[in-house]
Amino acid sequence: MARSTKSDLLAPAMALVAMVLIGCASPTPTPSAIDSAVVPFTPSTSIEPWAPVTSTPSPQPTPPVACDERPAGTSLQCDRAVAAALRLVGPASAISSVAFYYGRPCAPNTRCVYPGPNSGIVVFDMSDPLPDSLVTVVADDAGDVTAMGPFPLPSWLPAT
Helix, strand or coil: CCCCCHHHHHHHHHHHHHHHHHHHCCCCCCCCHHHHHCCCCCCCCCCCCCCCCCCCCCCCCCCCEEECCCCCCCCCCHHHHHHHHHHHHCCHHHEEEEEEEECCCCCCCCCCCCCCCCEEEEEEEECCCCCCEEEEEEECCCCCEEEEEEEECCCCCCCC
């Protein structure tokens, strides 16, 4: 086996350094079509203010709504109750009609707890083959509505 000298190890390193220097000394590239499309920013360049793009949802058909008579002393309103319940049920196109009632239904021959004046139910009569359903709603003193459901419509409770 032959012994390596310093000059044998130094030659490949010098060749690498030479290649790097030659690469750096190459002529400057000419501007391309992409470079000419770039518009430099100058203080006189006007920038349009950002404006959000909003999409307008297509109007959904509004199902007929029947509202129970509002009792005195309640902050729950029919329109707010129905709006909160609709967010849980789904597309209005699948709803035949809507009915809002104050209080909670109580099955025949059962004892029920009075839910208070700010509670009610929204009953949805759905297009076939979807099952009818109900959503329970409750309002705070400010009239803000919380909706829960949808739940299957009990067989003893008539649809709208």
